Amino acid sequence: MPTTISKSYHIPVMLDEVIQGIRIVPTGKYVDLTFGGGGHAKKIVDMLSTGHLFAFDRDADTAEIACSFPSHYLTFTRAPFRFAKEFLYFYGAGQVNGLLADLGVSSHQIDTPERGFSTRFDGILDMRMDIHSPRTAQTIINRYNVTQLAEVLHYYGEIANALSVAKAIIKARTHRPIETTGQLKDLVVPFAPKSKENQYVSKIFQAFRIEVNNELAELESLLNQSAQIIKPGGRMAIISYHSLEDRLVKNFLNTGNILGQIQQDGYGNILRPFSPLQKKPLIPSEKELSQNKRARSARLRIGIRVE
Structure with missing residues (x-):
């Protein structure tokens, strides 16, 4: 063969x-x-x-x-x-x-919007390398408390203003669940350093991906x-x-x-x-x-x- x-x-x-x-x-x-x-x-x-x-x-x-x-x-x-x-x-x-x-x-994972890895496509916040795993990025973003979210962003994304972003996520999800990559991207872009929005958003996504997949x-x-x-x-x-x-x-x-x-x-x-x-x-x-x-x-x- x-x-x-x-x-x-x-x-x-x-x-x-x-x-x-x-x-x-x-x-x-x-x-x-x-x-x-x-x-x-x-x-x-x-x-x-x-x-x-x-x-x-x-x-x-x-x-x-x-x-x-x-x-x-x-x-x-x-x-x-x-x-x-x-x-x-x-x-x-x-x-x-x-x-x-x-x-x-x-x-393949990046270019498949429904996998939720890419900042370029709007898709479900999944980010699982094994689609049979129970925990998705959506689960983490909508269930972690502010301290947990800040720690993920700080340690895995090396985000300087992690606590501010975590508080913004908590506030946003009280109005409606954060379910898509587009929602997350729109939410965090205002916290990015000027002219470094893409790198900043990539680090946010990296942080949650690392947490999802351990x-x-x-x-x-x-x-x-x-x-x-x-x-x-x-x-x-x-x-x-x-x-x-x-x-x-x-x-x-x-x-x-x-x-x-x-x-x-x-x-x-x-x-x-x-x-x-x-x-x-x-x-x-x-x-x-x-x-x-x-x-x-x-x-x-x-x-x-x-x-």
């Missing part, structure tokens, strides 16, 4: 850099924790001989794409990647040679179990799209924990399961950005499992 890749679903970001970074061995075992449209997965599978790729994604729309891959090369699981270790144990995979996670929202907790769970998933000498490649994600990955690779607190042995060696391949993250090339503007905020960090 020929493998079908959905370019409309999501263009794989920094594809060559990722593949080079995790150093594909044809007989190796790999994990793609964010399968999406299968772009990264297709490249990995094409390089395998007797190896295997275990792929995960919580978006039900990805399952059909995964079905086009040959089953002797790919095992697909529709589940959040915090369950990766358990599923790999269930499959008898043992430790793998490499792991990939592209943490961004896919083009994204930072998911990433923390992945990082904490990664040393058990990847064999010594293996590699982990993570693409992040905002400073909150990148900070967690950077801290973990540099110090072995997400807080960035260095612990050393008696000889002064840093106690960490991975060593960073590079000091600074890799960023998309100008050529890639000319073909895919949505990659502009991507940051790729690669860690090597300590022997």
